[in-house]
Amino acid sequence: MADNLFADGCAFIDEEYIPIAEARIPILDTGFLRSDVTYDVVAVWNGKFFRLEDHLNRLEKGWNRLRMKPNVGKEEIREILFECVRRSGLRNAYVEMIMSRGIDEHGSRDPRRFSNKFYAYAIPYIWIVKPEDQEPGIHLVIAEKAIRIPATAVDPTIKNFHWGDLTRGLYEAYDRGGYTAVLPDSDGHITEGPGFNVFVYHEGTLITPASGVLEGITRRTVLELAETLGIPAELSEFGADVLKEADEVFITSTAGGIMPVAKINGKTIGTGKPGKITTLIRKRYWEAHDENQWTTPVEYT
């Protein structure tokens, strides 16, 4: 495969498959100039897509709610994603699909008249928290200098690139010696961080924020696995106090799975090592990546 031009990744742009290093989008695309876009990321693990239909369904729901009218549908997108992965040859991949409002092709500023554009790419799997940093667990900071964009402004359940607040949180985390940050809302309720949902195991129950957050597929997987494992779980609002007092804390993302938190704002959580519940769910999460009910294999050539 040394001569595979797509070995570092393969993108799909304007009906063409392109090596990732050369993949470019029009500078005038309002997906860039207005961040008028919804996207999704699905993982390929050991040559199999994980929960592909759930990711495709969320993307479709998002573009419908943004009132886009793309000229591709889920069937074609599914084929494109398979082709991106197949060409790259990647067995573990981070596969992104992007639906953009696109470009004004009629001399208008009216987004209803734009030609929506679909982009996709497969690159090597990305870890928000690298495997070697997951074992000790990370230091999570509760941002004080930024709140999460409220759902009344931008709906977080339509997965989007409005990350200005999350990036502010990330810089604050670095300044305070943290690995990453979670943001509160204007009422002080915990929401989410740059690319992840958050869970606490507190007083015998697994809790994740009910609203103001992306309804993550990994988050959903955790809730489903908890049910099969007999672990009580609920969606609920909670503040910084619960996060700090929790027995266990972990963050979840397609980019890294179930990632243990060892410290919050400099204070050790539980034993300071990945807890029992976290470890159990993480184990089941990765096992699920090889189980037929969750996965769709790629046919590599």
Place this chain on the structure above:
Amino acid sequence: MADNLFADGCAFIDEEYIPIAEARIPILDTGFLRSDVTYDVVAVWNGKFFRLEDHLNRLEKGWNRLRMKPNVGKEEIREILFECVRRSGLRNAYVEMIMSRGIDEHGSRDPRRFSNKFYAYAIPYIWIVKPEDQEPGIHLVIAEKAIRIPATAVDPTIKNFHWGDLTRGLYEAYDRGGYTAVLPDSDGHITEGPGFNVFVYHEGTLITPASGVLEGITRRTVLELAETLGIPAELSEFGADVLKEADEVFITSTAGGIMPVAKINGKTIGTGKPGKITTLIRKRYWEAHDENQWTTPVEYT
């Protein structure tokens, strides 16, 4: 000039000048994938830049506050903008400059390590409200389905592409028969709309929102012109009631100047025609585009 490849616009990307139709940015740029970017737009009118230094200063302030460390500075950017306009031959141009966090070139997700990227382009002048629609005045809708992203989440004084809320407002305006929308904040105070600030002339004073908005250069120009014209003006919070009761309302943007509003939520403002104060300031605004103290001529070849 019929054979000028840049006649429709000229972009600057990766040290090259490119016809706008071919101008593309890397799909992996976090300016796109995280909207991690600040930008500015300056007008060229009758062959002269308007308030170029003010726009350059705002861009520089923005990238510093985002803690970017670009390898170009204001001096080089100024030269690039002149060259984009010069190559295009455009006498009336919309000139955009974009500073993006750029691309991870070290296999890291840490934005501190990214190589920031500068992009620019000049295209024909854009009107948020077309001249023929400015004479009767537009129908402005006060959005009810979206609030403006609060400054505590994303700072609106760092000019940015987080337009999800503004685009929601725009669709709501269309649904309600409006031309465009202005968004309230969570307390019901009026903020701004997609690409513009708003002014009311109410009880003998010109008022524009004090906070939660971009500190627009056209907004500043209006305030400075009002002072020279002896029109009382102030920055203040106000709600939908003041907007509806005002004697005159107009919106301001580099993309269209001073644009009269004739109706708010279907109700006529003042006489229903551009008011005296609006007309006076608009006249002075366009005159200023030919005055030496505000302008910098382009040397076309």
